Amino acid sequence: MLAELSIKNFAIIEALTVSFEKGLTVLTGETGAGKSIIIDAIHLLAGARGSSEFVRYGEKRAELEGLFLIEDDNHPVYQKCEDFGIDVSDGMIILRRDLSSSGKSICRINGKLVTIAILREVGQYLVDIHGQHDNQELMNEENHIHLLDQYGGKKTKHALEDYLEVFGRYETLQRKINKLTENEQEMAHRLDLLQFQLDEIESADLQPREDEILQEEKNQISNYERIFDSLQNGYNALHGEHKGLDWVGHAMSNIENVGNLNHTLKELSEAISNVYYLLEDVSYQVRNELESLEFDPARLNFLESRLNEINHLKRKYGQSVDEVLAYSAKIEEEIDTIQNKDSHLHNLQKELDSILKDLAVEAKNVTSIRKSFAEVLTKEIHKELKELYMEKTRFDVQFNIKQKSVNETKYTASGIDEVEFFISTNPGEPLKSLSKTASGGELSRIMLAMKSIFSQHQGITSIIFDEVDTGVSGRVAQAIAEKIYRVSNGSQVLCITHLPQVAAMADTHLYIAKETRSGRTKTSVKPLGENEKIREIGRMIAGVEVTELTKEHAKELLALAHTSKS
Template identity: 85%
Template sequence: MLAELSIKNFAIIESLTVSFEKGLTVLTGETGAGKSIIIDAIHLLAGARGSSEFVRYGEKRAELEGLFLLDDDHHPVYRKCDEFGIDVSDGMIVLRRDLSSSGKSICRINGKLVTIAILREIGQCMVDIHGQHDNQELMNEENHLSLLDQYGGGKIKQALEVYLEIYKSFDQLRKKITQLSDNEQEMAHRLDLLQFQLEEIESAELQPKEDELLQEEKNQISNYEKVYDSLHTSYNSLHGEQRGLDWVGHAMNNLEDIGSINSTLKELSETISNAYYLLEDLSYQLRNELESLEFDPARLNFVEGRLNEINLLKRKYGQSVEDILTYSAKIEDEIDTIKNRDSHLSKLQKELDSILSDLSIEAKNVTSIRKNFAKVLIDEIHRELKELYMEKTTFDVNFSTKETTENEPKFTATGVDEVEFYLSTNPGEPLKPLNKTASGGELSRIMLAMKSIFSQHQGITSIIFDEVDTGVSGRVAQAIAEKIYRVSSGSQVLCITHLPQVAAMADTHLYIAKETKSGRTKTSVKPLIEEEKIKEIGRMIAGVEVTELSKEHAKELLLLAHSSKK
């Protein structure tokens, strides 16, 4: 849920912090008070397109910040945050966005700088905003398939996973066949290039880890003088009369004479004896290293030349000798494939035909499961519409098959189905696509009916309705109020409304007001107590002047709402 929203220098809002609760929160107030501005701020936090026009006049930048609390440890936003390297602890996510007057936008999630695209991906996992003319998700037919799949839940997901496993192999084979079927001139150019590259790599006669060994040898030859001086000095410090080993030997002999007196002296004697023989062995190793040292300028030139040759190949074919050899084996296979293109194409086509059979079976299974869930969805939508006094409205889920230019089924990562929601709002009228059917008031009710179903399956943290109840009244308004409240039982709902019936159903009622101080307009937000609710709902009923009758009517609405909630 959205727990807190902080707004600074945004439109007519100078500084405002609003806390939100679970359940249904309504925002009411006079037209122009700033209700929609608050929703705009949340919209921008969720990744909507910004503009310098949002920055309060005379200020350099607007600052928006929202704190979201997650109750579900398996919420999809965790996976998204992990994908983008965003740390989420204690189930808290803070979205922040700064808009400058120059038009630049800075976005952060839990303190990490992100792009607007990432902010949008994270924001859309938690916030779902529906405006009076802004029902894109439900109205856009491109989203209908995914909505049906979400509604079907685990059964459709499981069937799709089985299908997708086969589809990946199918898609890889299809790409290989397409690549091999390109025109002969392109293949000839590709073959010439690969043969040149292979010849260049093979002529170098690379050995595994050769670059590392040569670099080590180069370092040793280049530092010959330094190594020699250090080894020589170290050896002379240990070996010879009146040197390190000589004095350690004296100490060892002296301790041997008294080692038999007690256990402590014996232990000291043994320790220094071990140190003496260890140092003696090390001195022999130093001497051997000295004798093996050789400065060979010709060898150094050869090593440097060989390393330059290898580095040139690295720039073209990989970051290490192993990478180059791997690339060599890969293009050798590709050369063989191009030279024997016809036989390879025949083999790949047989593999594709074999996989295509399995893929068709799984695609039909996915379609069958989807159609079963579509029937259940249709019945559920009809029940919801009936409760909104649209019992004569007919809803349907229209299936069609994606096809290629050859009129064959077109297999994609989501199967072969194209799904679109159809509607008829009047008896005798044909079913038409959803976005070409409904009027404004009908659209609000249809959207609510669908939202009350789909919100249970989408995992959205906060759902925001911005005046979606426009164009309705009477018993329909009451039905919409009850429907919005029902949606809030599964998700936090914030709702801007002009309907007293909706306001009466609120768990929390926020009143938005504006005032003028020092020649500037400011917006304020106030949570209403019971008496203040009655007065505000009375204003919504009566209009300008609140009468005793309108207050009585408001009390009745609140009692009705209380009874309806039970």
Template identity: 70%
Template sequence: MLAELSIKNFAIIESLTLSFDKGLTVLTGETGAGKSIIIDAISLLAGGRGSSEFVRFGEKRAEIEGLFLIDDETHPCIEKCRDFGIDITDGMVILRRDITANGKSICRVNGKLVTIAILREIGRLLVDIHGQHDNQELMDESRHLFLLDEYGSDEIQKAKEIYVQLYRKFLDIKQRLKRLTENEQEMAHRLDLIQFQLKEIEDANLEPEEDVKLQEERKKIVNFEKVFKALQNAYDALQGEQRGLDWLGLAMSHLEDVSNINEKLHEMSEALSNHYYIIEDLTYQLRNELDQLEFDPQRLDIIEERLNEINHLKRKYGQSVEEILQYAAKIEEEIETIQNRDSHLHTLREELESIQKDLLVEAENVSKLRKKWAKKLIQQIKEELKALYMDKTTFDVKFLQDVTEVKFTQDGIDQVEFYLSTNPGEPLKPLAKVASGGELSRIMLAMKSIFSKHQGITSIIFDEVDTGVSGRVAQAIGEKIYRVSEGSQVLCITHLPQVAAMADHHLYISKETIDGRTKTHVKTLNEEEKIKEIGRMIAGVEVTELTKQHAKELLKMAFQVKSS
């Protein structure tokens, strides 16, 4: 959920910090007080389009920061952040966006600088904002198949995984076929090129890790003088009369004379003896290493020449000898394929035909499952709409398959679009073309109450989606929004007292003018203040005792609905 929001120098907001809780939070207040500005700030935080117009007049930048708490370790936002190398500690995700006066945006997630595109990808998994006329996901027909698959949950997902594995093999074979059936002249040019490349690599007679071994040998030769002096000086310091070993031997002899007096002297004598023999052995090793050292300037020239040859091949075929040899193996296989093109074409066509049959079986299985879940979705949406007094509305999930040709895609063979008819006798039309404001609000709310359970969105925001409705419909919308808040945190801007009465938390937005500048204020209302504010929403400016009674009655009814 969105736990805290900090806004600074944004539109008419000078500085504002808000804390939010789980459940349903409503924001009310007079028109123009800044309710929608708060939602705009959250929208920008989630990757919305920014503009210098958002920066408060006379300031250099606007700053927006939001703290989101995620208590589900499997939430898709956590995996998405890991994909972008963003650390998440204790389930906290902090989104920050600064907009400068010249329109530039600076975005951060948990302190790491990110692009707006990355901020948007993460933000859409945390916040879902709905306005009355916004082009929302539910109104985008290209997203309807995804929503149906989300609704079908694990059953559709498992079937899709099997299909996708086959689909990847199918694409691979198609790509190989395409390469083999390209223009013959291009194929001949390609064959000449890779034959030349293979000969160049083979003529080099490369050995695995040859470059690493040569660099080590080169390092030894280049540092010969330094190594020789160090070994010689170390040997001279240890070996010889009045040198290191000589003095150690004398110390060992003195300790041996008294080692039988007590246990401690005996242990010290033994320890010194052990170290003496270890250093004596090391002295022999130094002598052997000195005897084996050879300086061959001609060998250095040979190594340099070979490394230059290998580096030339690296620039063309790989970053290491292993990569060069792998590339050689790959083009050798390609040469064999091109030279035996007809035979390979026949084999690939047989493989493609076989996998196409299997792919069609799996695609039809996914399609069958989708149609099963589509029927359940149609029935559930019908029930949701009935509760919103749209029982005459007809909803359908249309499968728009091409009957003339089966087209395989990443998602199968289905094209899905949601259709709707709001009046009896009227034909079903694409959901995106439903235009009535009040009807659109209820349809969106009915669908969101279903899909929000399957999408894992932590915070859902409704920006005046209740516009254009009143009476019993307003009451039904309030109850429906509250039902959505049972599964996700909901923030709702409303002008309807029926919706405000259902709130778990009520924030009142107001503005005042100080020194010629407008400032926005937010106050959390207590029970008495809720009654007064709901009374204002019912009656307008003047709140009478009768109005307060109506407000109390609304709150009482809301409490009964929530308790049930």
């Protein structure tokens, strides 16, 4: 849920902090008071396109910040944040966006700088905003298949997972076949290039880890004098009269003389003896290393030449000799595939035909499950529409099979189905695409009926209705009020409304007002108490003048709302 919203220097709002509660919160007030501006701020926090025009006149930037509390540990927003490296702790997500007067926008999620695209991806899991003319999700037929799949829940999800496992193998094979059936001239050029690369690598006769081994040898020869001097000085420091080993030997002899007197002296004697013999072994190793040292200019020249040759290949084919050899094996396989193209194509096509049979079975299973849920969805939406006094409206989910050509099915990541919602609002009229039918008032009710169903399956934390009740009155207004309240039982709902019936259903009622001080307009938000609710709902019923009779009507509305909520 959206717990707190802070706005600074945004449109006509100078500075405003609003706390929100669970359930249904309505925002009311005079036209132009700033209700939609608050929704615009939330929209921008969720990744909507910004503009310098949003910055309050005379200010350098607008600042927006929203605190969201996520109570569900399995909410998909956690995975989305993890994908983008955003840390989420204590179930809190803070979205922040600064808009400058120059048009630049800075976005942050939990303090981490992000792009607007990332803000939008995370925001879509937190906020769902709907207005009378802002129903893109439901009005865009491309989204209908995803909404149906969300409605289908785990059963559809598991069927899609089984389908996608086979589809992944199908796509891999299809790419291989497409590569082998490329333009013959391009294939010939590719073969020439690969053969040249293979010949170049093979002629070098590389050995595993050769670059590392030769580089180590080169380092030794290049630093011959330095190594020789260091070994010579080290050996001389250990061997000879009054040198290191000589003095350690003296120490060993002296301590050995008293080593049998007590346990501690015996341990000291043994420790010095161990050190002496260890140093003696090391001195022999140093001497052997000295005797094996050899400066060979010819060998150094060979190493430098060979390493240059190897580095030339590494620049082209890999960062190490082992990577170059791996690349060689890979292109050798590709050369074999191209040279024996017909044979490989035959085998790949045979494998593809087999997978297509499995894919068709999985795709039909997905379609079957979708159609079964489409029937249930249709019944539920008819029920919702009836409750909104649109009982003569017909809703239908229509399916088509995606086609590559007249006789060939097209398989995609979402299956073979094209799904679109159709509706007829008047008896005798044919079903038409949802995006091409319905008046403003009808569209609001259709959207609300569908949202009341889909909101239970989408996991959105906050749903915002921006004047979706425009164009209705009477019993329809009461039905809409009850429907919006029902949606708020599963998600936090914020609703801008001009209907007293909707306002009466609110768990929290916020009044938006504007005033002019020192020649500047400012917006304020005030939570209303019981008496203030009565007066505001009375204003919504009667207009400017609130009479005692209007107040009684408002009290009656609140009483009816309380009854229907319980």
